[in-house]
Amino acid sequence: MTKHTISPQTGILGEAFACDCGVVLGGRMVAELHAAENDLCSACLGSTTEEVAPDLVRGCTACAGTGRRQEQITWQLAYAEAEHLITMSVVRGIVARFDGPFHLSEIADTIRTGLGLPTGRLPVGPRVRDLLLQLQAAGEITMLSAPDEMLGSDTVLYRDPQWQRARTLGI
Template sequence: MATHTITTQWGEIPENADDLALVQGGAFRTFRCECGIPLPTRVAAELHATETNQCTACLGSADDEVVPGFVRRCAACAATGRRNVQLVWELAHSEAEQVITLGLVRGLVDGFTGPFRLSEVADATRMALGLPVGRLPVGPRVRDLLRELEAAGELVMLSAPDELLRGPSVVLYKDPQWQRVPEPS
């Protein structure tokens, strides 16, 4: 039985690198599987991971190296490295998109009189829907909707990034804080 451990090697990253291509696009890295199958691109690595029942996000490692030196547990497969768990989470994310609506989050945010944290809105959402912890990926969905409200000018983020992963262009927020923008008088 062949071992299918897929590893990632980072190449030289130029100073003017496209940060979106770096973080999400699989740029500036190469891939290798212990079984010897050539994996010249991220797509080839993902296809091989699928064929060997491994998570296509972390390629079976259970870790996600966002940029060189910053590793976090893979959220796509709940840090298992397995494809079947990843598929369950993808379905849960789709269900969360249907159940946790912009209107619901906007209504919950309207109940806060001052600044509020992502975790507070996620907890309020979970309570409003009667969801047990771990039933759906509430936090990531609420985060996306809060960012949407921020982009629409309804909220302003008050938090500074917790970590700069690649200067000011790739940052990490752990539990960001927002505030509603007052209505014009």
């Protein structure tokens, strides 16, 4: 059985990757294809880790740190199902029930309970986070949280951010 461990290579080729099987891969897309063809996660290329920011490495979220393609596909399908069930109107409806500040976890838990989803059934938190960030970008809610951690000079980490509905001025 041939081992496939894909790693980035620095040199005159620009962005290139090499696999332990001896194949030199001339770019990210080629490396992702090689990983997928060999049942490896195409996000982390089978390494099981992802670099979130310089000097911050964590387990790959696309494959749950397994490095395998099956887990990546399972997660992608679960996220697609979450997109179908957890719509912007669902999140807006839950947010409208809160008079004061609310945490991401409160909205996610309310949605999970309302839809009757057991914990771990779907990636509810990541889907709700994405929609809350869209509401924030649209000016419908305002983030109240300070970052929990600074990662380098331009990256911040929020563990359970808190928002509040934006107030409209009656003139």
